[in-house]
Amino acid sequence: MSPASELSVDDEAGRRRVVRNALAMGLATGAYGLTFGALGVASGLSLAQTCILSLAMFTGGSQFAFVGVIGGGGTPLAAAATALLLGARNTVYGLSVGPLLRVRGWRKAGAAQLVIDESTAMSIGETRKPLARVAFWATGLSIFAFWNLATLIGAVAAGALPDPKALGLDAVAPAAFIFLFAPRLTSRTAWLTAGVGAVVALALVPLLPSGLPVIAAAVAVAVLAIATSRRATGPDHSAGSGDAS
Amino acid sequence: MWLGVIVACVGCYALKYAGMSVPQRVLDSPAVRQLSLLLPVGLLAALAAAQTLADGERLMFDARIVGVLVAIIAIRLKCPFIVVVALAAASAAVARLLGMP
Numbered sequence: 001m002s003p004a005s006e007l008s009v010d011d012e013a014g015r016r017r018v019v020r021n022a023l024a025m026g027l028a029t030g031a032y033g034l035t036f037g038a039l040g041v042a043s044g045l046s047l048a049q050t051c052i053l054s055l056a057m058f059t060g061g062s063q064f065a066f067v068g069v070i071g072g073g074g075t076p077l078a079a080a081a082t083a084l085l086l087g088a089r090n091t092v093y094g095l096s097v098g099p100l101l102r103v104r105g106w107r108k109a110g111a112a113q114l115v116i117d118e119s120t121a122m123s124i125g126e127t128r129k130p131l132a133r134v135a136f137w138a139t140g141l142s143i144f145a146f147w148n149l150a151t152l153i154g155a156v157a158a159g160a161l162p163d164p165k166a167l168g169l170d171a172v173a174p175a176a177f178i179f180l181f182a183p184r185l186t187s188r189t190a191w192l193t194a195g196v197g198a199v200v201a202l203a204l205v206p207l208l209p210s211g212l213p214v215i216a217a218a219v220a221v222a223v224l225a226i227a228t229s230r231r232a233t234g235p236d237h238s239a240g241s242g243d244a245s
Numbered sequence: 246m247w248l249g250v251i252v253a254c255v256g257c258y259a260l261k262y263a264g265m266s267v268p269q270r271v272l273d274s275p276a277v278r279q280l281s282l283l284l285p286v287g288l289l290a291a292l293a294a295a296q297t298l299a300d301g302e303r304l305m306f307d308a309r310i311v312g313v314l315v316a317i318i319a320i321r322l323k324c325p326f327i328v329v330v331a332l333a334a335a336s337a338a339v340a341r342l343l344g345m346p
Contacts, residue, residue, distance in 0.1 A: 021326045028330060049250050056254035059261075066253055076249020080256065087257035092288075094264015096281060099272050101265075112262040117292060124285035168337030170296075171312025175333030177293035178313065181286050182320050190286050197287030198294035205299040213299070214291045221287030222280055229279035 014131050018122075022138035025118055028172040029060070030146020031164050036063055037154025043071030047155050054151035058144060059116050061210065062086040082209070089215050093120040100132055114140025118173065125180030189228055197221050308345040312337030 033054060040050030045067060053063050062083035069079035093115050100123060103111050114136070123136035164170065185191055200220045204213035271277065297313045298304055312333040319329045 017326075024327050024330060028334065045246065045250075049246065052250060052254065057257045059257055062253070062257055066249075070246075070249075076246050077252065080249045080253035083253040084256045084260065087260045090257070090261040091264035094261060095267055095272070096284060098265035098267065099269060099281075108265060109262070112265050113258060115261040115264065121289055121292065125289070165308075166338065166341060168308065168312055168334035168339075168341065171309045171316070171333040171337035172330045174293040174296040174309065174313050175316035175330050176326070177289045177296070178316060179320055179326055179329050181289035181293075184286050189283070193283045193287045194290035197289075197291035201291035201295045202298055202304065205295065205304055206302065208302075210299070210301050214288070214295055217291035218284065218288050221284055221291075224287075225280040225283040226276045228283075229276045 011130065014128070015134055018126065018131050018135045019138045022122060022135065022142045025122060025139050025172075025176060026142025026146045028169050029118055029143055030150050031167075031169055032060060033147040033150025034154035035164055036060070036067070036147075037151040037156070038158040039064070039071070039154075040067045040151070041155045041158045043067040045070065050155045051148070051152055054148050057083065057087075058113060058147070059087050059090055060147075061117075065210070085209060085212065088212075089117075089218075090115050092215060092218050093117075096120065096124055097136060100129060101136060111136070111140075114144060116140070116143070118143055118176075121177050121180055127183075193221055193224060196224055305346075308337040308340035311340040311345065 036054065037050055040053065040063075041047065045053075050067075053066060057063055057066070065086050066079045066083040069082050070076065074082075094112070097111070097115055097120055101108075101111050119136050119140035122139040123132045126132035126135045181194060185194060197217045197220070201213040201217040204216050207213075208216065272281070293313070297309050298306065300307075315336040316329050316333040319332050324332070
């Protein structure tokens with residue numbers, strides 16, 4: 001068996017595995033589009049407005065927040081402000097996805113729209129760059145397709161649908177995320193990072209609007225990463241000078 | 246209403262696009278490289294924790310915990326991705342049937 005053929009067989013199998021996972025993720029999270037569609041219409045948006053939110057906003061947390069504010073009697077601009085606050089985490093995701101994809105022009109414009117929790121998670125969960133790119137596109141497109149189809153069905157058939165929670169679909173995303181980072185828990189620093197991320201996010205849930213605790217956790221992890229990189233690179237940046245800042 | 250919808254959609258897209266537009270030389274420093282190793286782990290852990298134990302703006306303990314614990318066992322037993330997520334959904338669904346919120 002030559003190393004070259006071994007590698008390409010590996011790549012092909014890897015690609016198939018990544019696409020299969022992306023389809024499973026698309027089906028499971030896309031099913032929430034049913035709930036969103038039903039909720040959008042129930043909160044007073046038109047069918048077209050509900051569907052446009054899924055097509056053009058395409059970031060679940062922000063969409064649920066938008067219709068939540070409208071349904072609760074808030075103004076459209078208050079709803080937009082809340083949606084933007086929650087959408088800010090996609091900027092953080094772009095920092096890891098951007099350099100990985102290295103796309104320009106209309107491909108970049110398309111890729112940007114697909115930057116969400118799940119596509120980012122699935123791509124940063126792959127350690128090899130070519131597979132990480134496949135994971136991003138496959139997951140993003142799969143969720144985009146299922147999410148928008150489900151929104152339309154949900155908005156049309158509001159009220160006559162099973163609750164995704166009854167099917168246990170709300171446990172799918174966190175289980176998938178743990179699957180993705182578990183192989184990276186190979187050092188004390190990695191365990192510490194995971195612990196800090198989880199604890200900071202949970203501690204801030206009661207204090208901040210939803211979506212922001214995850215951003216705060218990312219900031220805490222960033223501080224930790226910079227502190228450990230200084231300790232690793234030079235004595236002039238010892239823990240003492242870090243504490244002072 | 247349309248104004249709110251359009252502002253929110255355009256704004257959310259701009260936020261996504263901005264993150265992808267940070268120049269490469271900013272991303273090349275040693276601190277940022279250490280960050281790119283650790284951030285995925287921290288971010289995934291934060292997302293997993295929040296989506297298991299939080300609901301909007303409060304902590305909440307419900308059937309998701311059962312699903313996630315079963316998933317962790319399945320991951321330790323080296324089950325493939327599809328099996329892990331299917332077991333998570335099935336066990337959370339069963340926990341709800343048995344009366345968990």
